[in-house]
Amino acid sequence: xxxxxxxxLITKNEEANLEMCLSGVKDIxxxxxxxxxxxxxxxxxxxxxxxxxxxxxxxxxxxxxxNFALSKVSKPWALNLDAxxxxxxxxxxxxxxxxxxxxxxxxxxxxxxxxxxxxxxxxCGIALEYRLRLVRTHKARYTGGYVHEVLEVSGPVExxxxxxxxxxxxxxxxYFAKFNHYTTLAARTMLENNKKFRALNLLRQPLEFFRIxxxxxxxxxxxQGFLWAAFYSFxxxxxxxxxxxxxRRK
Numbered sequence: 192x193x194x195x196x197x198x199x200l201i202t203k204n205e206e207a208n209l210e211m212c213l214s215g216v217k218d219i220x221x222x223x224x225x226x227x228x229x230x231x232x233x234x235x236x237x238x239x240x241x242x243x244x245x246x247x248x249x250x251x252x253x254x255x256x257x258n259f260a261l262s263k264v265s266k267p268w269a270l271n272l273d274a275x276x277x278x279x280x281x282x283x284x285x286x287x288x289x290x291x292x293x294x295x296x297x298x299x300x301x302x303x304x305x306x307x308x309x310x311x312x313x314x315c316g317i318a319l320e321y322r323l324r325l326v327r328t329h330k331a332r333y334t335g336g337y338v339h340e341v342l343e344v345s346g347p348v349e350x351x352x353x354x355x356x357x358x359x360x361x362x363x364x365x366y367f368a369k370f371n372h373y374t375t376l377a378a379r380t381m382l383e384n385n386k387k388f389r390a391l392n393l394l395r396q397p398l399e400f401f402r403i404x405x406x407x408x409x410x411x412x413x414x415q416g417f418l419w420a421a422f423y424s425f426x427x428x429x430x431x432x433x434x435x436x437x438x439r440r441k
């Protein structure tokens with residue numbers, strides 16, 4: 192007998208992604224939970240058409256938002272996706288088969304493949320990343336700060352084989368809009384945790400670029416590989432610069 196599954200997401204202005212995300216789970220989800228933080232586009236209209244249960248909650252942090260969404264799940268198993276992610280048919284079938292087979296694990300890591308600026312990345316360290324996304328609801332919770340939330344489960348964790356897709360950043364403008372938001376949240380987390388600013392952190396960019404572009408073979412991903420290495424390696428510089436600025440103003 193199949194164990195019932197809830198799919199839960201947090202959203203804000205995701206009309207470009209949400210329909211594809213929800214279409215990938217329509218055959219396996221017994222319940223869809225969406226927690227929205229003030230969308231002004233067609234996100235809520237798309238969610239409503241899918242039959243999702245919709246909740247409104249002002250955004251405070253990714254950890255708080257996802258814990259709130261998880262608290263609304265009523266089924267014994269829960270699957271978390273971001274709106275710009277979607278299941279491939281083989282993974283949807285594998286999840287369905289796993290839950291029908293009296294699973295012994297309390298959580299499952301799923302392999303994720305990333306599409307960046309229209310290219311499915313094969314290198315850069317993001318070709319295949321395992322993410323804990325499928326969990327027994329009552330054994331799971333999120334920890335972390337404003338950003339980079341971590342899903343934890345109290346019990347054994349196994350891995351599934353088939354991939355899900357992360358269709359991230361369709362434009363450079365979109366990348367830097369999120370980049371600015373995420374680095375601010377990361378700096379705020381460090382500030383509240385009394386993290387000390389060290390100027391050496393501003394010098395990490397060349398080493399990080401070398402690691403991604405050369406050691407992780409990012410150059411084989413073409414122009415997208417170069418841009419990913421260049422942009423991503425700049426993240427810690429901006430994060431720590433914002434920490435310094437927050438401490439200065441405080």
